[in-house]
Amino acid sequence: MTALLEIDDVAVRFAVRSNLLTEIGLMPPAVIEAVSGVSLKIEAGETYGIVGESGSGKTTLARAVAGLHHASAGSIRYKGTELRGLPESRFRPLRRDIVMMFQDPVGSLSPRLTIKSLITEPFRIQGMKDRDMEAEAARLLSMVGLPQEFAGRHPHQLSGGQARRVGVARALALDPKLLIADEPTAGLDVSIQGEMLNLLARLQDELGLAIMIITHNLNVVRHITDRVGIMYLGKLVEEGPTEDIFSSPLHPYTLALLAANPEPNPDAELQRIELQGEPPSILNRPTGCEFHTRCPFAQADCEADTPVWTATSTAHNHRCHFPEIWNEQRQPTEHAN
Amino acid sequence: MEQTLKTRGETAQIFHHLVRDPLGLVGLAIVSIILLSALFADQIVPYDPVALNIPDRLQGPSLTHLLGTDQLGRDTFSRMLMGGRVALQVALPTIAGAMSLGLLLGMIAGYGPRWLDNLILLFFDTIRSFPTVMFALAVVALVGPSLNTVILVIMATSIPTYGRVVRTLTLSLKSAEFITAEKALGATNSRILGVHILPNVLGPMAVIAAMDIPTIVGLEAGLSFLGMGVKPPTPSWGSLLNDGYSLIRNTPWPIIAGGLPLIITTLGFTFLGEALRDVVDPKLRGRGGKK
């Protein structure tokens, strides 16, 4: 059976540092690979979390799936249809099924339009002008829990949480199958980020949609996702069922991320994994395993050999040479603490 | 933290904030007077502005001739009012034309492919490199002075002013997240340009247009002063100045009648433009609250 979304070995490259020579084609422009060799599958109705630091390529990956960036290599299939290289005219009908929520809640709403026009825009764009826009606006506002009088407001009159709800209403207006949510809780206060996540969970149950959620917040991922992928320098370093990732990570970077999650408990027992140095620049990828420059368990081979994408029996995939070795190394220190 | 619900329309809101700003109020008042007097110049002129009345020539201000008469006995006040109409007849179509073409070209340059952008910019730079007055004089010398020539020449040379601003605004809006969001919904390019970019460009355009009107009125006056603009005997503030210039030893009134309205027009439109600048952006409106 084909999954709802299948991503195979996808790369997204950008040209950087153009100059006169590159402009007239005498020299190839410098290229960075913002997303490199990413493979994953999302089943219908599933919630998939993409976690990574800023600059790890998670937003680029999301935008490539939504057809907003051109994937340079690999394959992105939606219900078996290849999306890579699909011209916009043929992608457009698919945009009813694949929708996106953006990071900046207010900035992703056209500033001069009213909320009513904003949430009924999907109908106009997809040529469903015969719909009763008043009724649809009312339906969508109540679906996301906004009072009806918001219809006449403008985006800048909304709070971050309210603007997010408008974003949800716009995304879900056409009853999509896959929602890509880029940092849906960014900028929201702790006391209301739960409202947003609960709303997404409720709508997922009601509408049966799959959600690909991009976030750096591990606490959020743990509660709401079925599967997680961890990105580092544009590559997926580990991917699998959420419980497995949290209980037995197979990549040291995942372990470091999990350990770096400060707990709201002053007496929490911290088992920090001390990373060395700073994340390298994507313009200057380290050789071998990209993580070896910061990895506390790095071996001699890690600098030279590039680890391959390895699948285990539980659909828990990783990109590390020695997951067994470092997991063993780590155990004694844990008991010592 | 704007919680108050505003249901008034956009235009009504701009007007509301405009009249609360002293600068905007003065500007709006001056501009209204200028527009009304130009619109109803026919009805309110006390005399035919081109009718000769040699016996009454070169009179000082009086109740019968508010600003006196010129060397041909024409009523200076009437000529001033009609001159205003001529000035706006030149300025308004010029602005409208330059703005529409500037909008079109600027949006294409900013939104379209790189090569088209470069081509349009080259076109703008080419026009820009002609000094307006010299260019106008050359054209007028070739085809002869007329109102339409003046309008066309000034319009052509003003296109880059608008085009460049529109291009810059479009370029920055193009990468704004709300435009990406529209693309993700499948919006076509024409929809993005028309529904989402255009309304955000119009505000700043209105400001530039308001500030530009005095420049164009001045250009028209300058060309008419040189005899290259409006054909005599049609009155223009420029030709009033020209007449007054030769009569300066006899009477100051024609110079005043040509110069003062130019100054007032400049002030009025500039005030209005300044005040508009602060209110066209809905986010800046009603500032003075928390940062």
Add this chain to the structure above:
Amino acid sequence: MMAAPVLDIQNLSVRYTTERGNLQALRGVNLTIPEKSIVGIVGESGCGKSTLISTIIQLLANNAKITSGDILFKGESLLDKSEKQLRGLRGTEMSMVFQDPMQTHNPVLTIGRQMIDIQYRDPLSKADKRQRAAEMLTLVGIPDANQRLDQFPHEFSGGMRQRIAIAMALMAQPSLLIADEPTTALDATLEVQIIKRLRELQAEIGCSILFISHHLGVIAELCDSVIVMYAGEAIEQGSVRDVFHTPAHPYTRALLQCDPGNIKEKTRNLPTIPGEIPDLVNLSPGCIFQSRCAQTIPQCAVAHPEFHTSKTGHVAACHLLQPEVQAQ
């Protein structure tokens, strides 16, 4: 007698004049930062954190007015000081680290030049100043400090820049470092590195830190004591342990419950605090949190709560803590 606290804010109220009327941004805030301590401020948007910082460094917006209270810095009122005296304090006695490390450095000057420039008050030779700058960079954990001084801000990553900002802020050995969400723009693994370093530096330099964050986990890990702010009031304060383990104010309790880091069982239904922050222009009488509180008693609607001491000895402004209510 004990030395005067580094910062002592007493009954501070600040209001903004806005188009809609007076916005009461801060009301009766008390805050003490003892010597050599790290005090955290926790609060969500609209709680008055930014106003509080602007008031401490005396850089309030034009439409703001301090309507009551005093700010004592080492026992002296900052409100009585002249602009010149304040400039002498800022950057030397009191310095700041901001949220966005990408925007705090001048892009056209080398880091070394900027770090030497800020020592303009010291009568040291340029070589000595450079030496000190290199020492500071080493101290915040930047290797090869001497070479790196010749680099420009864009050659450093976000985490490095925030370290440089901390190095610059601590250069003059201030008594108080105000850190406004300094790790929010950074990634989790860098965040823990910076927090650890801040703690070490604080112990080494012996300064006090006022650390503002909405991240409860970071506050719990770094701070000695914490002040919880809500809608312009400091509603609860005490040692981090007391406040996080036995929160006394319903808002603090709710806030801690909402943090997904505190929920051990996997759930698809996360707790929230329903309702919105009250309008600070039209304040109703009574407790500021009453509209969102799950445990109101009749008193909450009419009387503004006083500070009461909780069982663990820290204070919170809640009617429920009155001995007679507790007895019921």
